Amino acid sequence: MDMGLEVVVVPVSDVDRAKHFYQALGWRLDADFPGPDGFRVVQLTPPGSAASIIFGDGVSDGVSDAAPGAVRGLHLVVADVEAARAELLARGAAVSEVFHDAGGVFHRAGTTGRVTGPDPARRSYASFASFADPDGNEWILQEITTRLPGR
CATH class of the missing domain: 3.10.180.10 (2,3-Dihydroxybiphenyl 1,2-Dioxygenase, domain 1)
Incomplete structure (x- = not known):
C-alpha cells in the first residue's frame, strides 16, 4: 500500500x-x-x-503537545543547495552557510560535525544548509541530484 x-x-x-x-x-x-x-x-x-x-x-x-519552535530537522530537498540558499536569503530568511558532515555520512543534530562548504565530491544527500522560522522550528535544505535506487 x-x-x-x-x-x-x-x-x-x-x-x-x-x-x-x-x-x-x-x-x-x-x-x-x-x-x-x-x-x-x-x-x-x-x-x-x-x-x-x-x-x-x-x-x-x-x-500535538509540542511547544512553539520544538520541531527540528524537517528536510527540504533541493537540486542545488547553493542556489536554494541564495533564494531564501533574498527572500529574507537567515540561512546558514552550506555545510557537509565531517564524517561524510549525514549531518548530525545541532552544529556538531559541520564542515563549511558543500560536500567535496558533491555527492547527492551530502550537502546541507539550515534555517529556522521565527519560533525556531528548524529546516534543513538537502541537496539531492541523483536519488538512491527505489526512491
Whole structure:
C-alpha cells in the first residue's frame, strides 16, 4: 500500500507572523480556515512539494503537545543547495552557510560535525544548509541530484 506524507504540524506562537514568514519564502497558501472558539488552521506548501505544513490557533493543543519552535530537522530537498540558499536569503530568511558532515555520512543534530562548504565530491544527500522560522522550528535544505535506487 502506498502511503504519502501529507501534512506536518509545526507549532508556532504567532499564527500571522508564521504565515507571513512562510509566504515570504514563496510557499503557497493552501488554506486559512477559522473555526469555532478561535480555532484556526493555516496550511502552506513549499514550492514543488507534495507535503504541506499546518499550524494555527488551537492546532498545537489539539494535535500535538509540542511547544512553539520544538520541531527540528524537517528536510527540504533541493537540486542545488547553493542556489536554494541564495533564494531564501533574498527572500529574507537567515540561512546558514552550506555545510557537509565531517564524517561524510549525514549531518548530525545541532552544529556538531559541520564542515563549511558543500560536500567535496558533491555527492547527492551530502550537502546541507539550515534555517529556522521565527519560533525556531528548524529546516534543513538537502541537496539531492541523483536519488538512491527505489526512491
